[in-house]
Amino acid sequence: MAAVPRGASSKFNSPRPVGKWVPRTRLTEFLTAGQNWRLALIHALAGFGKSTLAAQWMDLLAAQGRTRVWLSLDRDDNNTIWFLSHLLEAIGRAIPGFDDDLQQLLEERPDDAERYVIPALINAIDEGGDDVVVALDDWHLVTDKRTMDVVERLLDSGGTHLSFIITSRTRAGLPLGRLMVRGQLVEVDAVALRFDQQESQSFLVDINRLDLDSGDVASLHRTTEGWIAALQLVSLSLRDHREASALIERLSGGHQSIGEYLAENVLNTLDPEVLNFLLATSVPERLCAGLASALSGVQQGQAMLEQIQAQDLFLQPLDEDGDWFRYHHLFEDYLRHRLARDYPGRIKSLHLTAAHWYAENGFPSDAVDHALSAGDIDFAVEIVESRAMWLVEHSSMATLLALVGKIPAERVAGQARLQMAIAWANTLLHLAPEAQAALNRASAVMPTDKTLYDDDRFELGVESLVVQSCIDMYGDNVSRVHELDEKCFAHADRLRPWIVSVAANLSTFKKIHDGDYNLALKQQGWANTFHDQTSGPFSNVYGHCFAGLAAYALLDLQEVEHQFSLAVDLGRSHAGRHSHAARLAGAMMGQLLYERGALDKAERLLEETHELGSEGGVVDFMISTYSTLARIKELRGDTAIAADILNEGAAVADSLGLSRLTHVINLERVQLGIDTHPFDPANSPACAEGTDPLEERRPGLAETNYQILLATLIRSELASTLPAARDSGQSSTVAAARLLWQRAAAYSGPRAELHARILLAEALHHAGRQADAEETLLPALDTCCRLALVRPLLDGGPGCSELVKTISDKHRLGARTYARTPELGPFLSLLIRLDSNTAVNRGHSPARTLGGAQFGRPQQAGIAEPGLTGREQAILQLVGQGRSNREIAHELHLGINTVKWYLKNLFSSLGVDNRQDCVTEARRRHLLDSE
Structure with a gap:
């Protein structure tokens, strides 16, 4: 399944001790004493041991049976889609079988992903029944309001099974006031994080084995005020210092001066080879052996990392396998400062080296960041451009657009290939104006783009026609498709399979609406070779749907069912049940099921497609969704909902200029007897x-x-x-x-x-x-x-x-x-x-069901819905809003076990066994309003 580029494993592992940790027992006991906390906030400046405390507490919570989830944040998490993707991946690593389908929703619904993903995430955790603690490390790196809103919503509505430990240098971006009023907040600040004298003694003498008497320890503790980073630096300086007391007496001033003095003394005592390695590898946020070797020129990168770790040079492992590391933030800052001071000319080349390594090893976002830090915007463009169409074909349109967003817009505008990929991404996201603008830019710069050869220009010219025809097809316009025969199919061997695959679908669509159904089927048979060579599901799903439409027109229902089933299965297996591709295929299968009388199954599929709204594919898919779903609702006896669905379809048709959809909606209004605008033939030129x-x-x-x-x-x-x-x-x-x-x-x-x-x-x-x-x-x-x-x-x-x-x-x-x-x-x-x-x-009975009758299996008479008490109805409404059991109990002033008892009765009455199916079935029976 395609998704946002996965985070490195280091993002999902808490820091582990190089040697031993000082047990923060007094703090973990304080934290554990809180019974109802939803958020534990650990905040202080760098060097106070925030992450270490969080890791120790997570270990303790895990021992108590809680599921621990760790996510180390970076600046990419300001992209909300990436943040949600990383969060889902982190939870999936801790809870096997967690709903992977949600990842695809992030790519295909980037503008409103929260609407679908957050309730599903909360419900999945709530229904799992296990207590899940999510640690978000370095929250201060997140400044985007949309990401902040996501975390705020999870904190407000996450239920009793979900809690957070957040480390940050500030208290910003969190709903602390509300949590405090509810008694759901615990805080540990810089004052609490400082080592007390006993902890300082343990760190300096017991762990680092320094020959210090109690007076020396007391003096150091007093001078550093228990600041852990300063004590770490002191411990390194004192190892080979014969006059420890004299050195301690000379330490004075603020923490910054102490840190700078000690860092200089530590660095100046190192072998030149080690110092060079430290300086060269301070550029990236995290390290592995291959990257370290590329930056330092040291072939045995892993051995050097392990040597530095053994010397306690502030190198922290980020995963259990010891593959990824990072320097302590404070030490990293000093290394970078020293690098800039002593070797300013090296910084650019080190960033470029990191960019190349990340690009070659599948980390495009990091690669772009380092290329931009090196000032090499052209290379940043090259990185995104080389990855762009892979992302498009894997339905990762949101990821592509986020990568493009990192690059200055004026430098993207002149890149024909990249603009074409941007046009594809926006086309598949149904953003026609943005797609057309990108396509126009690509066409404008194509003749002057010096990176293109003649073959490139030929392919891009054909691709431009295909993208334009695709934009047109979503607008129900096939006026340019005839050009594909000469310009595309005659040169299929010179083009990427994706281009030919999409072009074949466009040609099939036109043949269907020209009445050339057998030719349409023949076209799809020819196109299968190209469909099979594309890596993502989109084009193949469309191909099967269009083949099914052609067979439908011929009333070859065996072939119709075969093609629609292939489309549904392909969309679900490659992109997930809730993916855009699977829902579009579901619209077509829903139409067939409806005509055969299987209303329940048809309704479920069409409800899923209905959620796509204006992104519901070509007009034929929208017709199946709005027209057929409205008919089903009217058959259920709910004319008001049927009218609402048709009104929604009319609004979509008007906003997108889809006259055919408008005509079908008007026909349905007349046929269902809910026409508020009587048909006037004088207004119909046709x-x-x-x-x-x-x-x-x-x-x-x-x-x-x-x-x-x-x-x-x-x-x-x-x-x-x-x-x-x-x-x-x-x-x-x-x-x-x-x-x-x-x-x-x-x-x-x-x-x-x-x-x-x-x-x-x-x-x-x-x-x-x-x-x-x-x-x-x-x-x-x-x-x-x-x-x-x-x-x-x-x-x-x-x-x-x-x-x-x-x-x-x-x-x-x-x-x-x-x-x-x-x-x-x-x-x-x-x-x-x-x-x-x-x-x-x-x-008489709007809630009664027509079931799924088929010839040879007569449908039973409708069965009246079970009667619900007022309390059951109230609980059902809150379940439909995505509330947890605890939230329902609080709102209705019930015990949690009472809520569970009511839910059990509801599930039994509706014939379901979980919350999601309960909501779906209740909406189908009109016991809940549609979303």
Whole structure:
């Protein structure tokens, strides 16, 4: 699964002692005495042992059965998506099987990831039942308000199973006031962190084995005021100093002067080789053997690190394997100061060396930071550019944009390849204006970009057309796709597979809406080779969905189910169940399940896709989501929710300029009887134009839009006029319906013909032409029976329902005309039973379910929902808001065990076994409002 670049293992391990630690028993006892703390804040300036205390306390908490999670922060965690990714990874290391799907949400919903990730994280920890303590080390490095808000929300709403230990040089960025009022805050400051005299004695004499009497220790403690970093420096200076008391007496002044004096004395006593190693390796925030060797020129980097560690030169291990290290912050500052003073010319080259090492070893963010520190912006651009399309293909668009954000905008603007990658990222995030701007910049600089060769320019030219066509496709425009045949597919062997894969999907999309369904399927068969060579799921998922759409138009439902299933499985396996790709595929599968009558499964899939909103893919996916989900809600008896869904779809269509989606929404409003804006054919140019059914097919989407508008006109007229007498003759509505049927049959394939035929039968029945209506409907009945499709007939209208009952009666009586399909009788009975259940649901029991009926497995009658008490309903609402058991108990003034008892009853009543399924099922039954 693709995700934000994973943090080095050192980020997730607490510091370990080089030799022995001074036990901070008095502080850990103070901290452990707090019973209800949600946050333990350890704050002081550098060198006071904040991280050491946190690590000791975490060990103690682990021994008490709590799950410990450690995260060392750096400045990259000011990117909220990266912070959340690192936090999830840290928790996942401590809790095997933690929900990895959340990582993909960070990439695909970067603008509002908190809405989905934080509640899921809180609930997962709450439902796990284990007490989890998260240590955030060096919180002062985080200055971004959005990241601060994330931690604030976790502290406020994390529940009783989640608590934090935070080390920082300041108290900023945390909701300390609220936590203090609630009694959920414990603090350890610089005064408490200082060694007392006994701890100073233990450190200097017992651990460092210095030959000091009690007076010397007391003097040192008094002079350093228990400042741990100063005592560490003193211990090094005193090792080989024969007159310890004389040295101690000379130490005076503030901590800074003591530290500088001692650091100079420590550094000046080292071998030149060791000193050079220390200075060269002080540049990065963390070290490993390979990086240390690259910076220092010492081949045995690991041996040198271990030697320095053995000499107690303030080198701290960051993981249990001893692979990563860091210098004590204070000592690191002195090393960097000495490097800048004595060897200012080396700093740039060391940063560049670090940048190259990080880039070559898969740490692009660190690489960019060091390249920028070296002032080599071109190399920073090169690093991001070399990684950019890999990130795009792995659906890591947010990571790419964050890396780009580190580089000055004016230096990014002139890079054609990088601008193209930025265009891709924004296109896949459905940010059309940003995508178009990046694409325009790429096209503008392509001729003058000196880093490009002729082959590069050729590929980028084709890629530009593909990206533009992709932006257009999301806007329901396929006007440029025809150019791909000559400019892309004819040169497929010269292009990256990703370009050809996406281009094939674009061409397939156009062929579908040109009515060339067999060619669309053939195109996808050809494209499979290129789909398989892309590393991410996006293009392949789209390919399967489009192949399914083409097969759907041909009513090859076996192929439809195969393609949609492949799309869903691929999206879930490669990107996660909640990923963008999986949800888009779910929209298409939901449409098929709906038409087969499996409403429960369809509703669950469509609800997931509905959460994507304006990022719900191409218009066909949005139609499946808004139109089909609204129908299901109306069938449940909740017309208000159905109307809200359609209104939301109309708003999305208006904001994105998607006229086809607007037309479908209007059609659904009319068909569901919730139309607040009656259809006016005079306002429809498509319907006002010629009505000759023999005229040529309108190009592309124009034909589709024409047929949608024509269907809306017919439905509107049927809804606004009373049924005519049997002998009233052919009405204008029948003429329009026949025109729609003829055009659908001629230009739009078997599925469109099926739906148009059902509408024609409805119009004929409405006009009183019963025999013609029955004759028209019979082929549709045969087709739906053969393919186990129930909803096209059940959604046909009241006339269609009467026709089904009439034909069923005649079939039962053995009428020759109606006995040609043996399975038709049971199928008609199923339709009548389902139609009856629908009427009950609409009229009397909105919460009753239609279930998942399929032909051959008749659906049972709807079952009334279990009655909920007022207390159960209140608890259910709070569960839906993502509250923990403890928060629910506090708000409702109940005991925690009482809340658990109510939850157990709720789970039993709804037939679920966890909170997430409880909320999903409750929303499906309309016991909770939709998100």
